[in-house]
Amino acid sequence: QKEVEQDPGPLSVPEGAIVSLNCTYSNSAFQYFMWYRQYSRKGPELLMYTYSSGNKEDGRFTAQVDKSSKYISLFIRDSQPSDSATYLCAMSATTGFQKLVFGTGTRLLVSP
């Protein structure tokens, strides 16, 4: 079993929908949680970064961490076609961005 599980999708939604992306994990030592967005033929770019449990909001994006359930989520409000990409969750037990463990990514398709 992988340390981080993520549904590969694809997840298809109409423009304007609220999108929910999720990851589960098994290592209780993880304390730092990130969400990356990866467009085709590009490297991942950091969207959200949270430490421990709780919520964090940035524009249309909200990240939630529930350490008791070992479950993290990314919500995208008012989704746009430009949000079509692969979304990767990542986590680390050590400070910051060392030795990140990634999910396999969820492909999101937002249709106009």
Place this chain on the structure above:
Amino acid sequence: KAGVTQTPRYLIKTRGQQVTLSCSPISGHRSVSWYQQTPGQGLQFLFEYFSETQRNKGNFPGRFSGRQFSNSRSEMNVSTLELGDSALYLCASSPWNTDTQYFGPGTRLTVL
């Protein structure tokens, strides 16, 4: 500032050969990490260099090695290539090894 650059962008090799990939980090960044991305396993951490020293290492065989130069540029080498080494190899840089990582576009390696 210029982003992380990786060369070459695409590479085709045959089994048993060796390959060297290059990464130029963002100017001023001292930490460089390497990741392997495949459809089945997702992004997996290879190793991280900081000021020419390997600080962290993932669970890859010794055929995978790397180094960092005094100007922070980094190379990774894979010897005795196997079919399973076909992947996108991503490099990420950050000012310090606890900071946000910025990814390059990757080198797509195909082993025939």
